[in-house]
Amino acid sequence: MCELYSKPDTLALRGKHIGPSCKVFFAADPIKIVRAQRQYMFDEKDEQYLDCINNVAHEVVKATLQQMELLNTNSRFLHDNIVEYAKRLSETLPEKLSVCYFTNSGSEANDLALRLARQFRGHQDVITLDHAYHGHLSSLIEISPYKFQKGKDVKKEFVHVAPAPDIYRGKYREDHANPANAYADEVKKIIEEAHNSGRKIAAFIAESMQSCGGQIIPPAGYFQKVAEYVHEAGGVFIADEVQVGFGRVGKHFWSFQMHGEDFVPDIVTMGKPMGNGHPMACVVTTEEIAEAFSSCGMEYFNTYGGNPVSCAVGLAVLDIIENEDLQGNATRVGNYLTELLNKQKAKHTLIGDIRGIGLFIGIDLVKDHQKRTPATAEAQHIIYKMKEKRVLLSADGPHRNVLKIKPPMCFTEEDAKFMVDQLDEILTVLEEAIGAKAESVTSENAPSKTKMLKETHLGLLSDSTADSKENSSRKRNGVYTDKHSLLSKRLKT
Amino acid sequence: MCELYSKPDTLALRGKHIGPSCKVFFAADPIKIVRAQRQYMFDEKDEQYLDCINNVAHEVVKATLQQMELLNTNSRFLHDNIVEYAKRLSETLPEKLSVCYFTNSGSEANDLALRLARQFRGHQDVITLDHAYHGHLSSLIEISPYKFQKGKDVKKEFVHVAPAPDIYRGKYREDHANPANAYADEVKKIIEEAHNSGRKIAAFIAESMQSCGGQIIPPAGYFQKVAEYVHEAGGVFIADEVQVGFGRVGKHFWSFQMHGEDFVPDIVTMGKPMGNGHPMACVVTTEEIAEAFSSCGMEYFNTYGGNPVSCAVGLAVLDIIENEDLQGNATRVGNYLTELLNKQKAKHTLIGDIRGIGLFIGIDLVKDHQKRTPATAEAQHIIYKMKEKRVLLSADGPHRNVLKIKPPMCFTEEDAKFMVDQLDEILTVLEEAIGAKAESVTSENAPSKTKMLKETHLGLLSDSTADSKENSSRKRNGVYTDKHSLLSKRLKT
Numbered sequence: 001m002c003e004l005y006s007k008p009d010t011l012a013l014r015g016k017h018i019g020p021s022c023k024v025f026f027a028a029d030p031i032k033i034v035r036a037q038r039q040y041m042f043d044e045k046d047e048q049y050l051d052c053i054n055n056v057a058h059e060v061v062k063a064t065l066q067q068m069e070l071l072n073t074n075s076r077f078l079h080d081n082i083v084e085y086a087k088r089l090s091e092t093l094p095e096k097l098s099v100c101y102f103t104n105s106g107s108e109a110n111d112l113a114l115r116l117a118r119q120f121r122g123h124q125d126v127i128t129l130d131h132a133y134h135g136h137l138s139s140l141i142e143i144s145p146y147k148f149q150k151g152k153d154v155k156k157e158f159v160h161v162a163p164a165p166d167i168y169r170g171k172y173r174e175d176h177a178n179p180a181n182a183y184a185d186e187v188k189k190i191i192e193e194a195h196n197s198g199r200k201i202a203a204f205i206a207e208s209m210q211s212c213g214g215q216i217i218p219p220a221g222y223f224q225k226v227a228e229y230v231h232e233a234g235g236v237f238i239a240d241e242v243q244v245g246f247g248r249v250g251k252h253f254w255s256f257q258m259h260g261e262d263f264v265p266d267i268v269t270m271g272k273p274m275g276n277g278h279p280m281a282c283v284v285t286t287e288e289i290a291e292a293f294s295s296c297g298m299e300y301f302n303t304y305g306g307n308p309v310s311c312a313v314g315l316a317v318l319d320i321i322e323n324e325d326l327q328g329n330a331t332r333v334g335n336y337l338t339e340l341l342n343k344q345k346a347k348h349t350l351i352g353d354i355r356g357i358g359l360f361i362g363i364d365l366v367k368d369h370q371k372r373t374p375a376t377a378e379a380q381h382i383i384y385k386m387k388e389k390r391v392l393l394s395a396d397g398p399h400r401n402v403l404k405i406k407p408p409m410c411f412t413e414e415d416a417k418f419m420v421d422q423l424d425e426i427l428t429v430l431e432e433a434i435g436a437k438a439e440s441v442t443s444e445n446a447p448s449k450t451k452m453l454k455e456t457h458l459g460l461l462s463d464s465t466a467d468s469k470e471n472s473s474r475k476r477n478g479v480y481t482d483k484h485s486l487l488s489k490r491l492k493t
Numbered sequence: 494m495c496e497l498y499s500k501p502d503t504l505a506l507r508g509k510h511i512g513p514s515c516k517v518f519f520a521a522d523p524i525k526i527v528r529a530q531r532q533y534m535f536d537e538k539d540e541q542y543l544d545c546i547n548n549v550a551h552e553v554v555k556a557t558l559q560q561m562e563l564l565n566t567n568s569r570f571l572h573d574n575i576v577e578y579a580k581r582l583s584e585t586l587p588e589k590l591s592v593c594y595f596t597n598s599g600s601e602a603n604d605l606a607l608r609l610a611r612q613f614r615g616h617q618d619v620i621t622l623d624h625a626y627h628g629h630l631s632s633l634i635e636i637s638p639y640k641f642q643k644g645k646d647v648k649k650e651f652v653h654v655a656p657a658p659d660i661y662r663g664k665y666r667e668d669h670a671n672p673a674n675a676y677a678d679e680v681k682k683i684i685e686e687a688h689n690s691g692r693k694i695a696a697f698i699a700e701s702m703q704s705c706g707g708q709i710i711p712p713a714g715y716f717q718k719v720a721e722y723v724h725e726a727g728g729v730f731i732a733d734e735v736q737v738g739f740g741r742v743g744k745h746f747w748s749f750q751m752h753g754e755d756f757v758p759d760i761v762t763m764g765k766p767m768g769n770g771h772p773m774a775c776v777v778t779t780e781e782i783a784e785a786f787s788s789c790g791m792e793y794f795n796t797y798g799g800n801p802v803s804c805a806v807g808l809a810v811l812d813i814i815e816n817e818d819l820q821g822n823a824t825r826v827g828n829y830l831t832e833l834l835n836k837q838k839a840k841h842t843l844i845g846d847i848r849g850i851g852l853f854i855g856i857d858l859v860k861d862h863q864k865r866t867p868a869t870a871e872a873q874h875i876i877y878k879m880k881e882k883r884v885l886l887s888a889d890g891p892h893r894n895v896l897k898i899k900p901p902m903c904f905t906e907e908d909a910k911f912m913v914d915q916l917d918e919i920l921t922v923l924e925e926a927i928g929a930k931a932e933s934v935t936s937e938n939a940p941s942k943t944k945m946l947k948e949t950h951l952g953l954l955s956d957s958t959a960d961s962k963e964n965s966s967r968k969r970n971g972v973y974t975d976k977h978s979l980l981s982k983r984l985k986t
Contacts, residue, residue: 017579032571078525086510279772
């Protein structure tokens with residue numbers, strides 16, 4: 001491949017000219033990527049890597065070029081692309097979500113969502129989830145415990161942090177009778193306390209599934225209850241779909257739709273995959289909220305937001321999702337991958353939990369199944385070893401022990417198999433090295449590893465799809481997959 | 494031209510799906526633009542418009558395409574484009590400005606600049622100029638009187654508003670002995686008052702020339718003095734070059750460089766023309782400030798910022814500025830245009846002040862030369878009439894009476910002549926209609942309109958270039974141009 005600089009020179013220039021707060025993946029030995037095709041990336045030696053982390057990219061070039069050659073300008077001129085895109089986008093959403101504001105990034109979208117929410121009834125306070133990440137802007141770091149807990153910043157008094165609805169590692173777990181209500185009651189309590197202090201709730205904001213926070217899927221019914229309490233308080237519900245929207249969950253175009261038709265957020269923000277890497281993002285809301293925002297008399301103008309090129313790119317992405325049946329692919333490949341991973345879970349004691357829908361999957365690594373002690377160092381070791389095997393994964397969550405799988409939407413079953421095979425090898429070697437053996441599984445009264453593996457191979461675990469109606473409540477972390485019981489609490493399936 | 498929707502349908506769809514806070518140009522009769530080439534835009538009937546307002550667009554397509562076909566990914570992987578661009582960019586700046594952070598918009602850049610400034614010494618307060626506009630994000634509306642004065646928002650206590658250093662319409666004018674020092678002393682006073690209240694200054698932020706605020710050029714020496722006071726207070730100087738950078742002023746690549754080599758900001762933000770309409774922006778700062786930011790332990794990650802496609806676009810833009818000598822063009826065409834406009838000023842009583850450098854020019858319209866009463870309605874009338882004549886201009890400033898000229902950098906002398914001829918016709922008809930005649934000029938003891946016109950045609954005013962060394966202090970608003978006296982205070986020429 002044609003390189004402008006050798007890799008050491010690239011590194012040296014980066015050290016000199018790029019802010020040290022801008023981290024590279026695999027800091028100890030960063031990768032230089034010079035080209036990519038679909039789910040594969042290639043380094044300067046033309047080594048191929050399987051990409052399991054770049055949830056941004058689809059394939060779209062031609063549309064960009066055509067529109068760039070014709071016209072690019074701002075949205076203060078009329079143009080068909082912006083209205084056509086807004087129309088197509090709103091067709092993917094519940095009817096009341098019909099008014100769009102275009103921005104250049106998910107962060108800009110979330111910032112605007114907060115402004116819309118605060119303008120709506122003049123309330124100021126925001127309820128956010130623990131470990132949430134909503135963007136890199138000042139206003140979003142304030143509501144992102146994932147960020148402000150790492151920095152020297154202190155929580156602002158208008159920010160209220162509710163427990164993340166994590167039924168594997170959170171306050172209320174899968175053994176709780178109704179974790180959805182229990183977590184929603186925490187939000188209710190926060191609202192009551194805020195009211196007692198004379199404060200008013202502008203918004204509850206949450207990713208429809210928490211990504212950086214550790215690939216968390218909220219229990220079914222949680223969002224409905226929260227929306228009820230927040231609306232009672234005069235606030236709005238903001239669903240952040242920046243990382244999880246655009247068909248990634250397979251069955252639905254938006255992740256919040258998994259929670260049933262009786263749940264409709266007041267504001268939805270989106271970004272990342274929207275423009276296939278082209279900086280493009282959006283806020284969609286109701287007419288009522290848009291009118292209230294407009295009545296403040298302040299214009300909203302975003303130089304690049306919704307420009308004809310961005311919208312042409314966005315339209316091409318929508319076409320590709322449809323024409324290549326990427327939602328169908330997310331369901332098929334996601335189910336297959338989850339199935340393979342559940343077999344790995346039965347085999348490897350380091351795997352505490354497999355959770356996910358479509359091509360959004362988390363592997364929660366633990367040192368101890370009962371205590372669920374995060375296997376942080378192990379997770380870091382694994383992503384470096386996976387990189388040696390040319391598979392790109394990242395580890396995230398508050399303990400950095402959750403392997404995040406959110407590959408390009410064109411990911412195939414072969415890719416899934418290849419990834420899991422590499423992971424299997426690495427886990428096998430690692431577990432032997434650290435002496436994590438079948439004992440820790442049997443110590444929880446589960447069948448022996450031998451039986452476990454046998455049953456796995458007999459296909460006993462192979463029906464674990466996201467759409468399954470089964471509602472198993474078998475013992476967690478034994479030979480039987482607990483995926484169903486968790487999922488049934490996580491979602492209406 | 495191929496349209497997807499008729500213009501009424503486009504309008505209807507826009508009404509339905511695009512937030513009502515997003516305004517169109519010429520709201521009473523918006524323009525639908527379907528294609529553009531250099532400084533010309535074409536509507537759905539293929540009518541050509543001369544573009545005097547889109548400071549964003551250069552021409553660049555090929556580089557985008559090539560990089561899009563190869564790779565687009567985020568900056569967590571090593572890539573040559575980002576380091577090459579950062580290297581090239583820092584070569585245009587004073588040596589100590591060497592560390593770059595890439596973002597998607599000028600707003601994101603300014604937000605990050607504030608975070609860098611606040612992290613540097615842990616100070617929180619920001620001094621901003623009256624009528625300033627620094628972006629559409631929550632954190633920037635707080636420091637943008639241009640915005641928060643229009644909305645229902647109130648000024649936050651950590652924000653301090655200094656008078657805009659406008660020597661035509663501001664607190665200290667061209668007749669003041671030293672407006673630069675007088676305006677800087679206002680900043681000093683603000684700092685002292687903040688200190689007395691136990692507050693600490695994180696930053697002074699200003700556009701190197703105020704754009705939305707009314708095309709204001711600060712007097713020479715002002716920035717140096719302000720920087721001195723702000724540094725003494727432990728704060729940093731942020732120069733916002735989003736609207737005025739990248740060679741628009743002609744002689745210099747950055748507008749702040751007009752103020753002499755003894756002035757170097759601590760942080761520079763840039764955007765708009767940087768990517769020729771591709772969403773791309775940047776913050777450049779010193780190693781010291783970057784290190785302090787990094788030491789807080791919080792990573793800075795921007796999904797699209799500095800991606801290989803954006804940087805390829807940015808590199809192509811830098812090449813074009815150089816290869817097409819766009820800085821030379823800005824100087825030549827800018828000087829010629831200013832010269833033509835000064836002749837108009839001598840002819841038309843509605844023109845109170847012509848100010849500008851290179852292709853950044855303001856025409857301050859007044860009802861009365863002595864009182865300098867803003868001719869707001871007249872300005873609105875003129876931009877609609879100019880549109881009928883197929884010239885796109887906008888009116889801005891706190892009174893919306895300043896015609897803003899900031900055309901694409903490829904603007905020609907013919908374009909300048911055409912624009913001014915149209916303006917001349919409109920002003921002539923308008924002044925006759927409202928009865929603004931030569932009397933108002935003669936009332937200020939200036940020669941008669943006849944003489945004025947004659948002298949204009951004799952070329953007495955034609956040496957008024959930005960680089961002129963002459964330091965005239967003739968009576969304002971008469972037949973003689975006062976541009977020199979103003980400029981000499983505005984800038985070191």
